[in-house]
Amino acid sequence: MTQLTSDPVGKSVPRVDAYDKVTGAAIFVDDLQFGPGLYYGRLVRSPYAHALIKKVDVSKALETPGVRAVVTGKDVPTRIGLYLIDRPVFARDRVRYVGDPVAGVIATSEEIAEQAAQLIVVEYEELPAVFDPVEAAQPDAPLLHPDLGEYKVANFIFPEPGTNISEHFKLRKGDVESAWPECAAIVEDTFRLPQIQHVPLEPHVAVALWEQTGQVTLWTSSQSPFAQRDLIAQSLNIPHGNLRVVSPYVGGGFGGKAGVSMEVYAVAMARAVKGHAVKLRMTREEEFIGTTVRQSLVARTKIGCDAAGNLLAMETQYYFGGGAYNDYGVNIARAAGYSCTGPYNIPNVKGDSYCVYTNLPIGSAMRGFGMPEIHWGIEQIMDQLAEKLALSKAEGIGMDGAEFRRRNCVKTGQTILTGMKMTPIDLVACIDRVTEAIGWGQDRPRPSAPHKRRGQGIAIMWKAPAMPPNPGSSAIVRFNEDATVNVEIGAQELGQGAFTVAAQVAAQALGVPYEWVRVSAPVDTRYSPYEWQTVASRITWSMGNAVKAAAEDARRQILEIVAEHWSEHPDDLDIKDGKVISYKSEREQPLENMVIYGLPNEDFEGWKGGPIVGHGRFMPTYVTNLDPETGQGTRAVVHYTVGAQAVDLEVDTETGQVEVLKIASAYDVGKAINPDLVLTQIEGGAVHGMSSAFEALRFDEQGRPLNPSLVDYRIVTAVDAPQEIHGDIVETPLEDGPWGARGVGEHVMVQTAPAIANAINDALGIRFNDLPLSAEKIFQALQESSNRYDQT
Amino acid sequence: MAVHSISVTVNGGREYLNVPSNMTLLEMLREKLALTGAKNGCSAGECGACTVLVDGEPVNSCMMLAVEADGREVTTVEGLARSETGQGILEADQSIEERVSALQEAFVEHNAVQCGFCTPGMLISAYALLERNPHPTEQEIREALVGNLCRCTGYLRIIEAVQAVARDAPETGAWSLERKDAPETGAGSLKGDAK
Numbered sequence: 003m004t005q006l007t008s009d010p011v012g013k014s015v016p017r018v019d020a021y022d023k024v025t026g027a028a029i030f031v032d033d034l035q036f037g038p039g040l041y042y043g044r045l046v047r048s049p050y051a052h053a054l055i056k057k058v059d060v061s062k063a064l065e066t067p068g069v070r071a072v073v074t075g076k077d078v079p080t081r082i083g084l085y086l087i088d089r090p091v092f093a094r095d096r097v098r099y100v101g102d103p104v105a106g107v108i109a110t111s112e113e114i115a116e117q118a119a120q121l122i123v124v125e126y127e128e129l130p131a132v133f134d135p136v137e138a139a140q141p142d143a144p145l146l147h148p149d150l151g152e153y154k155v156a157n158f159i160f161p162e163p164g165t166n167i168s169e170h171f172k173l174r175k176g177d178v179e180s181a182w183p184e185c186a187a188i189v190e191d192t193f194r195l196p197q198i199q200h201v202p203l204e205p206h207v208a209v210a211l212w213e214q215t216g217q218v219t220l221w222t223s224s225q226s227p228f229a230q231r232d233l234i235a236q237s238l239n240i241p242h243g244n245l246r247v248v249s250p251y252v253g254g255g256f257g258g259k260a261g262v263s264m265e266v267y268a269v270a271m272a273r274a275v276k277g278h279a280v281k282l283r284m285t286r287e288e289e290f291i292g293t294t295v296r297q298s299l300v301a302r303t304k305i306g307c308d309a310a311g312n313l314l315a316m317e318t319q320y321y322f323g324g325g326a327y328n329d330y331g332v333n334i335a336r337a338a339g340y341s342c343t344g345p346y347n348i349p350n351v352k353g354d355s356y357c358v359y360t361n362l363p364i365g366s367a368m369r370g371f372g373m374p375e376i377h378w379g380i381e382q383i384m385d386q387l388a389e390k391l392a393l394s395k396a397e398g399i400g401m402d403g404a405e406f407r408r409r410n411c412v413k414t415g416q417t418i419l420t421g422m423k424m425t426p427i428d429l430v431a432c433i434d435r436v437t438e439a440i441g442w443g444q445d446r447p448r449p450s451a452p453h454k455r456r457g458q459g460i461a462i463m464w465k466a467p468a469m470p471p472n473p474g475s476s477a478i479v480r481f482n483e484d485a486t487v488n489v490e491i492g493a494q495e496l497g498q499g500a501f502t503v504a505a506q507v508a509a510q511a512l513g514v515p516y517e518w519v520r521v522s523a524p525v526d527t528r529y530s531p532y533e534w535q536t537v538a539s540r541i542t543w544s545m546g547n548a549v550k551a552a553a554e555d556a557r558r559q560i561l562e563i564v565a566e567h568w569s570e571h572p573d574d575l576d577i578k579d580g581k582v583i584s585y586k587s588e589r590e591q592p593l594e595n596m597v598i599y600g601l602p603n604e605d606f607e608g609w610k611g612g613p614i615v616g617h618g619r620f621m622p623t624y625v626t627n628l629d630p631e632t633g634q635g636t637r638a639v640v641h642y643t644v645g646a647q648a649v650d651l652e653v654d655t656e657t658g659q660v661e662v663l664k665i666a667s668a669y670d671v672g673k674a675i676n677p678d679l680v681l682t683q684i685e686g687g688a689v690h691g692m693s694s695a696f697e698a699l700r701f702d703e704q705g706r707p708l709n710p711s712l713v714d715y716r717i718v719t720a721v722d723a724p725q726e727i728h729g730d731i732v733e734t735p736l737e738d739g740p741w742g743a744r745g746v747g748e749h750v751m752v753q754t755a756p757a758i759a760n761a762i763n764d765a766l767g768i769r770f771n772d773l774p775l776s777a778e779k780i781f782q783a784l785q786e787s788s789n790r791y792d793q794t
Numbered sequence: 795m796a797v798h799s800i801s802v803t804v805n806g807g808r809e810y811l812n813v814p815s816n817m818t819l820l821e822m823l824r825e826k827l828a829l830t831g832a833k834n835g836c837s838a839g840e841c842g843a844c845t846v847l848v849d850g851e852p853v854n855s856c857m858m859l860a861v862e863a864d865g866r867e868v869t870t871v872e873g874l875a876r877s878e879t880g881q882g883i884l885e886a887d888q889s890i891e892e893r894v895s896a897l898q899e900a901f902v903e904h905n906a907v908q909c910g911f912c913t914p915g916m917l918i919s920a921y922a923l924l925e926r927n928p929h930p931t932e933q934e935i936r937e938a939l940v941g942n943l944c945r946c947t948g949y950l951r952i953i954e955a956v957q958a959v960a961r962d963a964p965e966t967g968a969w970s971l972e973r974k975d976a977p978e979t980g981a982g983s984l985k986g987d988a989k
Contacts, residue, residue, distance in 0.1 A: 016902060021890045023910030024898040024917065026831020026871035033830035201945055203835045203843055203911040253833070253911030254945050286836040497909030497946045682905050682951060689948030712840035712943065720939040723949040 006515035008579050010506040011741055014678035015516050017502045019251070019495055029250045029524075031207045031223045036279045040209075041070055043271045043282040044115035045264075046105040046122045047292060048097035051133075051361035051705030052144060053126035055095055055104065062121040063107055068114035071274035072122065074105045078270045082237040083329030084229065084261050086161060086168055087154040088147060089364075091237065091266050097126070098146050098326035099361050100706050101291040106271045108280055131361035131705055135323035136300050138166045138358045146326065146359040156470065158627055159332045168324060169332035169357040171339025173633035175419050176350030181315035185306030187390040192302045193379030194772040196698040197295045197323065200368055201717050204253020206293050207283040208265040210272035218272070219246045222265045225255045225494050226535035231527050233262045234269055250524040255496040256690075257367035257748075260537045261330050263293045290363075290710035295699060297331055297357075297365030298323030299375040305348075305383050311391050311401050313410045315350040318342055320376060324357040325365040332357045334365070337468035338372035340420050340628065340638050344380040345412045345429055345464035351419050353633070361705050367537060369687075373465045373752045374694065381461040381756035382769065384410075403460050403760065404437050411462060412644070414734070420628060420638035428734045429462060432646035432668040435730040436460065439666035440648035454652045457765025461753035462646045465539070466639035467745065471625035473534035475541075475548040479508055479556045479616040481597035485580050487514060489552075490522040492533030493545040498747045499679040500541045506675055507546050507740055511553030513577030514593065531617075539643065539745025542675060544620050546740035551618025563611035564591050567601045622738075641736055643749050645669035647688065649757040653765045658781030660762065662692050668730035669749055673742035677731060680746060684729035687750025693718035695755035698774040800864035804829065805873030813860040819853075820844045822860035823870060831871035831914040835943075842942030845915035846870045852922040854941075871914035874898055874921065896962065897921055900955040908946030916942045920956045928963040930956070 007015050022028040060072040075094030081087050093102045105122050109115035130144040137143055143166055147153075151163030161168045182188065209221040218240055224230055227247040235242045252259055268282040284293060303318040320338050324331040339355030357365075388406035401409070411429045418424050437443070440458060449456045478490040489508045495501045505519040522530065533545060561572040564582045568575075574586040582591040591601075600611025628635035650664040665688040674680045697715065700708040709715045735742025755773060763769050768783050795814045802809050804827060811826055823829045823846070832855055835843035839857040846855045847869040876893040891899075897920060900906070907913050916939065923930055923938035930938065935956045936949075944952065 017905065017907065019910065020902040020905075020907055021894065023907045023913050024871075024894060024901045025875050025890060026829070026914050028910050029830070030833070030911065032834065033824075035828060201943075203841060203909070203943060203945055204833065205835065251910060254909045256945070286838065286840070497907075499908075678905055682908065682947065685950055686908060686946050686948040689950075690945065711838065712836055713838075717943060717945065718949075719943065720936040720949040720953065723936070723953075727948065727950060 006517050006579070008515055009510055010516035011510040011675055012673070012677070014676055015502070015506060017499060017679070018505050018521055019501055030204055030253050031209065031221050031250060032283060034209065034221055034250070036209065036281070039278055041108050041110060041275055041278045041280045042112040042115050043268060043280050044107050044112065044119040045103045045267060045292070046107065046119045046124070048093065048100060048102040048104055050097055050126050050128055051100050052129040052131035052146070053097050054129060055093060055097060056125040056127055058105060059123040060105060062123070063118040066114060066118040066121060068110040069107060069118045070110065071108045072105055073271050073274050077274070080237050082233055082262055082266055084233060085156045085159050086329050086332045088150070088168070089327035089329050091270055099363055101363060102326060103267060106267055108271050108275050132166070133360050133362055133701065133705060135298060135321040135358040135360055138360050139321055139356055141165065146361065159336065160630055166359040167356050168328040168359055169335045171336045171355040171633060172631055173339055173342055173351055173353035173419060174631065175634070178315045178317050178350045178352045181350040182306060184308060185314050186309035186394065187387050188304065188306035189383045189386040189390065190304035191379065191383060191771060192300065193382070195299045195375050195378055196773060197298045197362060197365065198694060198697045199290050199295050199699060199715065200256040200258035202254030202256060202258055205284040205286060205289040206259065206264050207281070208268035209279050209281045210268035211279040212269070212272040212276050214276050217244050217246070218269060219248065220265060220269055221248045223252050223259055224249045224265065225252060225260045225496060225537055227494065227525050227527050228492055228532055229535045230262050230265055234266050237266060238269060246526065246528045248524055248526045249494060252494055252496045255536070256369045257371065257537065258294055260367045260535055286712060287710045290699065290715065291707045292363070294366035295325065295363045296368035297325065297334060297375070301376060301379040303379050303383060305387060307387050307391070311406055311409055313346055313348045316343055316348045317352045320355040322355070322357045322375070323360045323362065323365060325360055325362045327364050328357050328359060330366040333468055334367070334372040337466070338376050340633055341373065341464065341466060342376065343419050344377055345462050345644055346410050347412050347416050348419070362701065369690065369748045370465065370752045371468050371538065371748065373463060374691070374755065377461065377463050377753045378756050378773065381753055382759055385760045385763065402443060404433055404442055407460065407462050408433055412464065421634045422637050422639070425641040425736060426734045427642060427644045427670045428732055429644040429646065429670065431732045432644060432670055433462060435668035435732065436646045436648040436666040439728040439730065440650055440664065442648060449652055453656045454654050455765040456650070456652050457761040457763070458648060458650050459757045459760030459762070459764055460646065460648045461757035461760060462644070463749060463753040464642045464644045465749050465752060466642045467538035467540045469534070469538050469540065472621055472623070473540065473544070474619060474621035475533050475544040476531035476619040477545065477548040477552040478531050479512070479549070479552040481556065481593070481614045483595055483598045485514065485593035485597055486518045486520060487512065488520050488522050489549060490529070490531055491545055491549065492525055492530040493541045494525055494536040495523070496536060498683060499676060500536065500545065502679060503542050503546060503675050504549050507549045508553045511550045512557055514580045518580065539747045539749065541745065543736070543739045543744050546675065546743060547620035547738070548618045550740045551620060552616040553618070554616070555618055556614050556616025559614050559616065560593065560597065563596070563601060566610055641744055643669065643671065643744050643746055645749050647753050647757045649761045651758065651761045651765065653762060653780065655784055658777035658779070658784060660758065660775060660780065662724045662758065664726045664728065665692065665724050665754065666728040666730070667750065668732060669746050670732040670734050671746045672736040672739050672744040673733050674731050675741065675743050680731055681729040683747055684750050685727045688727050688754055689718055689723050691751030691754025692724070692758065694751065695758050695773060695775050798861045800861055802863045802865070803867040805869055815861065817860045818856050819846070819858040819860050819863050819868070820855035822863070823855060829870050829872055833911055833914060835911065842915045842919065843912050845918045845942060847918055847922060850922070850925065852919050871917055874917060896959050897924065900958045901952070904951045904955040904958065906947060906951040906955040912942060912944040916944065916952055924956070924959060924963065929960050932957065
């Protein structure tokens with residue numbers, strides 16, 4: 003007998019998808035079988051970072067046996083995008099990065115498509131290219147998008163036509179100029195981060211079928227089936243009702259499978275061979291350069307505090323290198339702008355956050371959405387300010403990095419930089435948990451060898467879901483005869499546990515055991531209820547609210563039927579363990595059968611009730627636009643999640659290699675619907691964050707990628723992972739979260755890189771302003787510092 | 795393209811197949827046999843998602859030609875759970891919880907699975923390790939899994955799951971896939987509650 007779990011919210015029940023995934027039964031897009039009629043697509047990509055297209059000759063490719071069609075920009079004269087519609091489906095007059103798709107070949111096999119793609123002759127006229135976001139923002143920089151002023155754009159994004167600036171967010175609070183003279187310590191510095199890639203284990207893959215009737219189906223590995231339907235329908239002029247997006251399990255997303263990247267090509271190519279499904283899958287090389295990447299950043303930041311250690315002023319410019327198209331990236335710069343202080347209460351702020359076109363791969367959403375980028379500099383400056391204060395005080399009485407953060411970090415109810423009141427959180431508790439777990443300020447264990455140095459570092463973070471003001475969720479809860487329940491959602495299972503959370507929420511709100519709930523999958527826009535996107539760490543909160551509402555709707559229907567049957571009041575009834583019970587008469591009615599067939603009247607003189615189907619929805623209705631000149635407004639975002647991390651590491655002075663020994667990590671999630679799944683996010687995120695500190699996409703002077711493979715672009719392996727990760731959960735309930743819950747999926751990697759940098763500084767006394775923290779860079783810095791030491 | 799007739803044992807069953815010279819073992823498994831458990835993450839032997847056992851040794855099946863598997867024995871993730879074939883209907887009706895191997899059960903219990911794309915290859919590499927070394931140290935586990943990339947879990951839960959299975963392995967003698975608490979086979983093991 004399977005054990006049944008009552009009231010599963012707050013319990014670490016097993017994942018609903020676990021057995022699917024350990025047996026090989028879990029189906030991903032590439033596993034779907036389409037039979038012998040399936041065609042394959044390959045893309046022809048630009049070899050130049052910036053060039054005009056003079057001529058495209060596809061005749062040789064079309065003559066190749068097995069080739070069914072070739073599609074170019076002439077066939078698809080349209081653009082696609084979410085916030086700023088700036089990306090042509092196929093480049094028409096101009097290519098803007100090495101890898102920009104110019105044409106697509108459809109053939110009976112992947113090999114033939116690949117061979118034919120090489121026979122397409124494109125004549126280019128090279129243009130000067132620009133790669134650095136600060137250079138690209140200058141008035142004399144080569145212009146990537148002369149038509150920027152004509153692009154359709156969301157009303158909260160502010161491009162500057164005639165420049166490469168696709169978004170400029172301004173934050174003005176207080177008066178920084180009059181605050182600087184009050185400061186006892188000021189630190190000003192520039193920090194740089196390169197583009198990095200999500201590296202999901204599953205590369206992007208899409209299959210599209212355009213039927214003669216005009217019905218279009220897209221099978222896709224996507225975080226955003228509904229957003230893909232919307233954007234592709236708009237771009238290719240398909241009625242939304244005719245476009246069906248089916249998305250089975252996603253083999254890792256991390257933001258890279260949000261919105262639309264390569265999926266639109268599969269649909270555009272399928273249009274040329276109606277009646278045949280076309281499969282387009284990215285090679286690992288294409289995954290690195292031809293899908294999307296995390297944007298680069300140059301951050302120029304100045305922060306000051308008074309003698310007591312209170313932060314007074316901050317001035318910052320963020321230049322995000324958005325790559326060739328910024329349709330999603332503009333909102334990253336915006337999010338970085340309205341959260342530009344990091345999790346600190348600073349009375350005077352002047353922030354300018356720019357998204358800038360560069361001739362590099364497309365920058366877009368990645369886990370953290372601008373926050374890992376800005377916290378890299380902020381969290382190092384906070385340590386430097388604490389150090390300066392400690393030095394300036396007599397006898398070294400000062401504040402360490404943890405105490406400095408406790409004093410200045412944002413607290414519930416404070417008016418934050420945009421003018422909104424801070425939603426409930428307890429960041430001090432997070433700091434306390436990680437300092438305790440890492441042994442902060444206590445006697446340090448010795449390094450494991452004489453040539454190694456040991457150090458500890460701390461960093462804190464905040465992040466709000468960055469999205470339009472009104473992204474919606476909906477859910478349906480349906481009963482079966484035996485009282486098992488099907489929960490229908492449009493949220494996607496990326497590994498984070500969304501399906502498990504949906505089942506827990508439904509079971510709890512209905513009053514049935516967790517094991518009775520089935521989550522209807524795959525997500526299919528034809529049958530699944532609407533969900534904006536599985537992004538922004540919004541699903542537990544937003545989908546959770548919708549599922550809860552749907553379950554409560556179903557519960558209400560059941561209680562009304564039974565109350566009538568018993569001639570009692572619904573308020574006196576409850577559902578426990580799959581039975582309706584009356585607190586008044588102590589009667590019981592199992593849900594089995596009655597949730598489909600209803601209940602008979604006395605002596606079977608008719609029936610009452612019928613099949614129970616509950617509906618629920620959730621959409622935040624309170625977010626306001628911000629003043630374009632000041633970034634001020636009533637409610638910039640729905641809420642923030644906060645957290646702290648502390649790192650213990652060793653640096654090998656002979657090689658420059660860093661070994662992360664332990665990461666302590668604590669987040670305030672409001673309410674952990676499934677505590678162990680929260681911990682798995684905390685652990686996996688810490689390792690992802692650690693890996694990100696050592697990663698970089700590298701390009702040559704012509705913008706050609708140098709390391710688009712898993713050998714040359716290394717991610718952390720089982721050997722590199724820390725010996726220990728100590729996860730901790732703080733629960734300060736959110737007013738409008740299900741049982742107080744809010745998201746945590748992205749937050750868990752935001753501040754790991756600066757925590758590592760702070761620990762390296764603790765070990766070596768050397769600061770690194772630029773990522774990645776390569777062994778070579780650390781070794782050279784060690785050499786330079788020992789040379790300086792020798793000379794003095 | 796020349797086509798070769800081969801005979802290969804996959805998860806205990808003999809298969810006779812015609813495969814082109816350039817077809818990889820991974821393509822053969824996924825496209826000829828619809829065994830899609832082994833995944834294609836890079837086509838270059840760099841990620842480990844396609845790992846299968848060939849005569850008991852873990853290999854990247856994207857780097858091996860199908861013709862090279864002629865006459866050999868291949869085990870994929872689909873072959874790790876106790877098979878239904880050749881057994882009575884009552885045995886076949888056992889729930890998946892009852893049929894999975896100790897290693898798969900440990901991955902479930904330790905939440906060592908997130909997106910699940912690396913999981914089949916990870917399980918095969920861990921299985922091969924435990925076959926040759928039933929009581930590995932933590933460092934030996936890490937080294938055995940170094941060729942299997944995972945972006946979600948941070949690896950520690952996977953390492954814990956392998957350690958848990960190693961802890962339960964007998965001190966001496968052959969290590970077995972069978973769980974200690976595996977139900978007895980044959981009549982009477984049909985479990986009633988489908989919920």
